[in-house]
Structures are given as C-alpha cells and as structure tokens.
Amino acid sequence: MKRRTFLKSSGLAGVAFTASAPAVIAQSGVRWRLAHSFPRSLDTVFGGAEIFAALVRDMTGGKFEISVHGPGELVPPFGVLDAAQNGTVECTHTASNFFAGKDETFALNGIPFGMNSRQLLAWQFEGNGLELMRDFYADYNVINFPMGNTGAQMGGWYREEIGGLDDIKGLKLRVSGLLSGRVYERLGMVPQSIPGGEIYQSLEKGTIDAVELSGPYDDEKLGFHKVARNYYFPGWHDGSPQIDLFVNLDAYNALPDDYKEIVAAAASQAHLRVQARYDVLNPPALRRLVAGGAVLRRFPAEIIEAALREAQDVYAEIAASNPRFAAVFEDYRSFQQDQDLWFSVAEASLDRINQARR
C-alpha cells in the first residue's frame, strides 16, 4: 500500500489508527539500487549519484533509500542500461551515448558540434527534448532525468603536434563515442576501442597516437600528459555531454506521486551540483596539467571545418536509415540554430569581454 494513499484514505475516513499502522508505514519504505557506469575515482560524476541518493533520503525523512554501486559491483559498466531495463536494478547513472550501438538516438546527450549544456537543458525542460527522448527511452522501459553535464570538454591528447588534415591521416585514436568515431574515420583517422586500463601504455608505446577523453580534472587522473603532451581543444566530438539518471519504468510508476516529484527535483539539484563541481575543479586541474608539461593547442581551423562538414554527412547518413533519430535530431538541430543565434548576441559578447580581461 502506498504511503500517500494510506495517509489520505485514513485521513478522509477518519478511522482510528490501529497498532498495525507503523508496520504499514515501514513496509511503504522504498529501497532502490543504482548501478553506476563511471568508477568511484571520477568523483565528479560518481559524486552526482551520491548527492542524488542523499537528497532523496533526506527529502523523504529516510523512507526512500537508494544505494549507489560502482561499475562491476552489481553489473558491468556497460550493462547498466540493460539492468535498469529489465529491473535487475531500479536505476542507473550513465552517459546514454555509451548505448548508441543499440540505436544512434541514444547519442543525442552529446553529439559532435552539439548544444552546450544550458541549451541542452532548455531543449529538454522548455522545448520538446525531454518529451521526445522519454518517448524513445520508453521503448527500453526506462525514464530519464538530466543529472549532470561536464560542459564543453577538451579535444584529447596527441603524441605529436598536428598542423592540418595531412597530419592526422592514419593516426590511431582511442575514442569512446560512436558518432565521433565515424567523423574521425572520414577524416582519415583510425578510431580504436581500447579498455580504459590499457590506454596509458598504448599511448606510451605508440600503439595509438592520440586519445579523446573528457576535461582537465577527469583527464589529469589518467596522467596522459606525461606521454602525449599536446592537449587539443575544443572537444567538438561530443558537445557538452549530459549524464542521465535512468529509472526502470515499472519501479518509477510504482512510486507515489510525491516520490516521483522528489526523484525529479533531486536529479535537478544533482545536475546543478555536478556541473558546478566540474566548473570548480577544471581550472586548477588545467593549471596543474600545464605546469606538468601539457601544451594547450587549438585544433587547426582546417580540421575543425572538415570535422564539421563530415559530421553533417554522418547525421544525414544516420537519419536516412534511422527514422527515430531523424525525427528527434531535426527538432534538436532547429532548436540549436535558434539558441546559437541568440547566444551569439548578448551571451557570447559578454563572455568574450570578460574572458579578455585577465
């Protein structure tokens, strides 16, 4: 029996409570398990799940407890979506583009030359984004809540400086994104899939030439600046990737209405705090990396222009074979164009003035 219904009906009926009431309340406590895709060592994003769980607990006076589990504790890092879908766990905190192999629509949390984090939120909360994505995710028996964003990332670590398109032909690059992988391939690079633990050695030995990762704070932990000092920007490969909370639909639908709202609001606050953590931790990490030998380099214009062109072809290609992606992406792109028009006026102008001050 749901607690809310219990209180409401008992209140309406005005009947005397019996000694069994506390037991009913105890039974109504909710216990969920959250399986994370990211290791505990990535305290920014893993920390977001801990913030979320603590908020849900505190907002329910301890009656709704969510235990947070690292990758491999309950399910493998990339098994989290299946686990949430089939109810092995009630929820997961993960990056949806990990699952773009199932359907490219999963990649829309962060695509090459995609929206920045504020625009992506606007699309979801006040545009069609959340409705469109939830409609898609419902086919996987999950509902999503935005719960973190890294902001624009860095473009990755390269062993050698790259001057233009000729320099990247044949380079072996470790990538994580399916869509960016296709763009790199069209640029003549050779995308590689290498387990996290083997990247450093591959880069050191020269088995690979470059690696696309995250931003300064996350990247610093992996120490790549010691073996591939050229740190390119911006991270065009995944826009400003969002991390989502995915909840099994049956578990979600079984919640009383107040708990449903609590899940959504806790996710929103965790979202803000994950992004805030990235923003606070990235600047000093960038400084330490540069002090440790990293050389900041902007991607040559020739490469950016070619990547932008190839990305459009990749989108057209996917849209031609995936009507679901086509429909959502059309809405996404038209929203982004509107946003970029407006952001280019006041927002970018003021940012530029402030950034030029130091």
Next chain:
Amino acid sequence: MKRRTFLKSSGLAGVAFTASAPAVIAQSGVRWRLAHSFPRSLDTVFGGAEIFAALVRDMTGGKFEISVHGPGELVPPFGVLDAAQNGTVECTHTASNFFAGKDETFALNGIPFGMNSRQLLAWQFEGNGLELMRDFYADYNVINFPMGNTGAQMGGWYREEIGGLDDIKGLKLRVSGLLSGRVYERLGMVPQSIPGGEIYQSLEKGTIDAVELSGPYDDEKLGFHKVARNYYFPGWHDGSPQIDLFVNLDAYNALPDDYKEIVAAAASQAHLRVQARYDVLNPPALRRLVAGGAVLRRFPAEIIEAALREAQDVYAEIAASNPRFAAVFEDYRSFQQDQDLWFSVAEASLDRINQARR
C-alpha cells in the same frame, strides 16, 4: 509537533495510534505566502515562483502549500525583502540588487561585467558563494536559494545611434541597478529613476534618451522598439542576473528537515526551468523585435572599455567603505578569473564554432 519527529517517535515507541493522530498530521500542514517583486505579466520570472510552489506542494503530497502573490497584493514590489525579514510573509522571489541601497553586497547577484549564470551557480554551489551570501543575508533574517537567471541581457534601447564616448555624454538613461548607475554616471551619462509605467512615454517624448532593461522576451512586452529602435548589446550592466528565493529564517528553521531539503530542491528545479524559459522565449522575441523595426547594435569598443575601467573603480570605491562587500567581492572576482580562464579554452571555442555555422 513536526511530522517527521511524530512518525519517528511513534514508530520507535511502537505505541498504538489513537483517533487523534490524523488531527496531528493535519496540524503539521505548512502554509506559506510568497510575495513577488515582478508583475505576473513577466511570466518567465513570475512563473518560476509558481513552478516552485507547485513542486513543494506535489513533493509533500499537498501538506506544504505556498500561495504566490503579485507585487502590491500583500506588499509593494520593493517591500518584499522587509516583509520576508520581519515575517509579514514567509518568503519572496526577487532580484537582490533591488536592495543594494541597504548594502551594496545585495548587488552581487548580477554586477557590471559579472559572472555568467553557470559560473555564478558554480561559485554558489561548489565555491564559497552560497555560504558567504547566506552569512550576509542572515543579518536580514533571511536565507536565499538561487531560483532563476535571465542569462546575459541586452544593453538597452537608445533613441539615437551611439558611435563612441562623445555621443553618450549627457544622455539621460533610465537604469534599475545601483552599481551600473554609478558606472553610467562616470561615463558622463545621467542615470534616471523612473517608474515602470512612465518609461514608454518618457522615451517617446525624449524626456529620457535611453533605457536599460532585460532581454528580448521581457523587453518586447514594453514596446520600446517603437520609440527607441537602437537595441544595444551586450548587457554588461548586470552580468547574468540571478533571481533568488528569500525565506524568513524563523519560518525556515521551523521546518522539519525533509521540508528544508524539499524547498532547496524545488528551488533548484525552478531555477533550471526559469532559465530554460528565457532561453526558449528569447530567440523568437528577438526575431519579432527586429521584424518590428529594432536595430541590433553592438556597443562601441570605446564605450565597453571605458565602462569596464570605470566599473573597477566603482568596485574599489565601494570596497573601501564597505568591508562586507570587499570580502565577498574579493572571493567573487578571484573565482570569476579562474572560470573565465577555463571557459575561454573549450567552452567559448566550441560555442564560437557553433554560432558561426548558421
């Protein structure tokens, strides 16, 4: 008796509930009144309070109700802070810089050449910002929660095109901010305080030459483009101003712990949605304004440079006479410098590439 304590103690003691229990639950219902500074017609920011109240109600199963009142319904628009301070209302949704006349520290929600909205959130949630500001606001018997941000605004409407510093000397400008007013004054302009309802006529008649306001969606409602078509950007005068929820400290402290967390999380979700609304509504409003005769103009570099220089002098002047402002502003500025360094690398580069695409 607080509901949480009630459930806990009854559960622990295991005593039989009596027929009086439902009455106790009913008594524990919380009723608050929120006084707004902004008119209902500004559906973006006023809507934020409605979103907040609905979330609090839904997260508590209707046991915590907050009624939302427009300016003048309970207290005048600029009387809201006093009302929250002395408990006439439990809370208010307002822009703290309205109260900079009491103490310039109130202005730090949006200062000339201040942080953008994401940086401001990072400062508050993961920097020292929220702690510093709450310590300050405690002197006014209120606690604040970020609950909306317009993003960078436009610089205002000018009857005549301005080519440089010589053109603005002596111009009468309607301003709302205390700090920006001081900067305009140092630029040789004549800041004016004019009630909202009289601005249009003053601008039409030429009693004033310009008006500093908000962004396209809010501004459009006032129709200034018909009488002062030069629409300048960016709105350097107040960075990206934040709107806050202020709660009377006694009312806040009387809440059970779960309700405290619910207030914070509801404010966070309302924050995201207010900003999302502005982002969704501004681009089409900007298009309509331009179609209706508005001419977009960037402030001449000479004016921006002078304003930036004068703003630093204003800050130094205030800091010299207001140690509280000095302490908080020092933390703010050093945080902003770090943020701008990092944002100028990946974030701004990717934004610029995307904005150049259309």
